Amino acid sequence: MNTINLKKTAYALTLSLLTLSSAQVLADQAKHIEVNDPFTREMPPGSPATASFMTLKNNSDHAIKLVKASTQVSKKAELHTHTNDNGMMRMREVPFFEIPANGQTHLKPGGNHIMLISPVQPIQAGKTVSVTLIFEDGSKKEVTMPVKSVMNMDKNEDHSHHHHH
Template sequence: MMKTLKSLLMATALLTSGLASAHEFEAGQLHIDHPWSKEVPPMSSVAAAFFSVANHGDQADTLLRAESPIAGKVELHEHAHENGMMKMRQVKDIQVAAHATQMLKPGGYHVMMFNLKSVPKLGETFPLTLYFQHAGKVEVEVKVEKADYNMASGHSGEDAHNHHSHMNHDTMH
């Protein structure tokens, strides 16, 4: 009985550790952590993806573009303060400095997906391909989470202290 319980605990630990790292992706010197998207209404035509990119190398890298089979068009975007207003705009690329982490989060840089072909539901994942100047093509899985998020960390979920809603991109294009 004790041997069976010990085996079960070890198996659970292995599965749990696998799940913890399942949301991290490596590409050369880049470490991409926790790609996520907020849950959007079933008839939505847009969604956004967020994640962090840690560059452990001595050379800066650049996110050049992204694509996903769930979207007709994918763009790199940022939110910026202009004349006291928060505005969203497309950017050519997103820099990831050497030995630094670039956050793609609500209220900052993010990946916008337009003309959704399918709208993923809460708890589901969808593929997103990122193209970096030096690290090249990186395939990640984006997890759909609750619409709540913490602006400071960019992480979503029940434990977020500051709840805000992401700007409605439908009205911005």
Template sequence: MLRAILFVLALGVAPVWAEAPTVTVTDATVRVPLPGKDLTSAYFLLHNTGEEARSLVAVSAEFAERAELHEHRTEDGMMRMRQVDAVEIPAGEKVRFASGGYHVMLFGLERRPRTGDPLQLILTFDDGSEQTVKAYAVSVFDRPHHDH
């Protein structure tokens, strides 16, 4: 290793070290689509461990024709969903993508995921970096129900 570093320095070329991503992605899930539907949503937790704000600008998935960043927001007493261009992750903060808030809409599903299936999402950030994330398919019907 030392010999390789000395060789690169002798060439007058600065070595390039792979930087660890400043945004980590955890808890990634994709909802199993409802019967007869070819769209679904994805959720995860973003944590910016860096000292500068970052933004998630795109998501893609090999099993969907397209993916869009969306948010739910209450406007004039009505809950509305709208597409957004980016989601900012402030320095040192966490942003959760969850039902009723930010989420990823996946359209034109090329295959129907079943509960437990591993799926890949590719997240693109404002600096052009990408992270491939393993998500697992979950169904709203798999959750325990409580009688009230």
């Protein structure tokens, strides 16, 4: 009787320890992700959507998936990618962005981006926008970023191009 109870207790203890350790590994995905150079593109007047870009750096030994984004500044936020469909660039929603172990995933114009659909307030250069990143384990990271105009982005690209000459 005592031996059986002891075995049951030991088994329950082992189970809870296992649960605890796997939870600890997963609970901190957001803490392992470093966000660099985030910005949101200024929305042209009348545009139904805009997009946020950033570099996601994974400082852990495991791949981490960004599975969702949410924000107060638009009705919806979706994870999008661009695909080249017979020379036509098309956007489509994807279920996640994977950030490789000890690696980076770039969200940039023409590639992966967070689409902010139906803005509920004007998204203008000089303002800031907050987007919450939600990872596979449910952990979250709020990113506050500047809004930049498309014109300035083009100028920056020209600058970096000239530096190469």
